[in-house]
Amino acid sequence: MSENSEAPFRPMAVLLEPRPRPIGLPDVGLPKLTMTHCYWLAVAALLVAGVAHAQAPAAPAQEALSAAPATPLSVIIKWLPFLLKGFVFNIVISLMAMALGTVSGVLLGLGQISQNALIRRTSWFVTQFFRNSPWLVLLFFAMFMIPFEFHVFGLRIPLPDWFKAIIGFALPVMANVAELLRGAIRSLPSGQWEAAESLAFSRTKTIWGIILPQCVKRMLPPWMNLYSLITMATVLASIVGVGEMLTLTAQVHAAEGGRPELFAPLYGFAMVCFFLYCYPISKLTQRLERRFNVKT
Known part of the structure; x- marks a missing residue:
């Protein structure tokens, strides 16, 4: 081989100085930590810390602060039986007021057509x-003018607020039913009275056997409208402390901390309940008006 020929390349071993080893930490052959290992170690540390924090007893103030506020829908669902119980009480008050006012209104309406001038x-x-x-x-008149109890032959008879509220609502029902009856009687043809008189019917038999049955068709639609008005007016009982739906709604709002964002949903739920109850009555009233369509 000539001198000018190139010698083959031979790699030369390079001796590197060993890195200084920390004192007190001998090399035991542990695997190297990558970024993935560091990520999972951090996640595990956070999970352990979270479990430990959840199991530790928290102070009441800290627990209240850490708890997220309930949504309006969850609050309504939570208090739904309580609110519906108040709504049922509204319905009971309206039914009893309507029954009491209708009976007394019929008698008062008949008094307006009495032959006795003083009664009329x-x-x-x-x-x-x-x-x-x-x-x-x-309503205020009934609540504060009617005594809280009666004593009859040594027997004490209490009058609760809800009963006085029924009387307070029955008074306008009585007056409106009396006017409805008077108008229905006046709308009947005079031939009905003359035919009854020709058959030798007494005035009492004529009224109860001939006149009043014909007045039912004329009175029923406006009577049902009056019931819808009374049902919606029963919320006024909350002003005098009767535990109906509006009163219970205010109590629920106070129990939930008086949060402003709950005001509209809670009272809106009460409005929806009354609408779902009164709207079918309104539609039935319109149907009866078309069916009975009495021509005077």
Whole structure:
């Protein structure tokens, strides 16, 4: 081989100085930590810390601060039986007030067509007085003018607030039913009275056997409208402390901390309940008006 020929390349071993080893940490052959290992170690540390924090007893104040506020829907679902119980009480008050007012209103309406001048004028005055008085004023009148209890033959008879509220709502019902009955009787043809008189019917038999049955068709649609109005007006009982739906709604709002964002959903739920109850009555009233379509 000539001198000018190139010698083959031979790699030369390079001796590197060993890195200084920390004192007190001998090399035991542990695997090297990568970024993936560091990530999973951090996640495990966070999980362990979270479990430990959840199991540790928290102070009441800290627990209240850490708990997220309930949504309006969850609050309504939570208090749904409580609120519906108040709504049922509204319905009971309206039904009893309507029953009491209808019976007394029929008697008052018949008094307006009485042949006795004193009874007729007194019935007219009572009808006009309660018919043209604000319902809230009549409710306050019943709540504060009627005593809380009666004593009959040594027996104590208490009158709870809800019963006095029924009387307060029955007063305008009585006046309006009396006016409805008077108008229905006046709308009947005079031939009905003349035919009954020709058959020798007494006035009492004529009224109860001939006149009143014909008045039912004329009175039923406006009577049902009046019931819807009374049902919606029962929320006024909350002003005098009766535990109906609006009163319970205010209690729920206070129990949830008086949060402003709960005001509209809670009272909106009460509005929806009354709408779902009164709207079918309104539609039934319209159907009866078309069916009975009495021509005078």
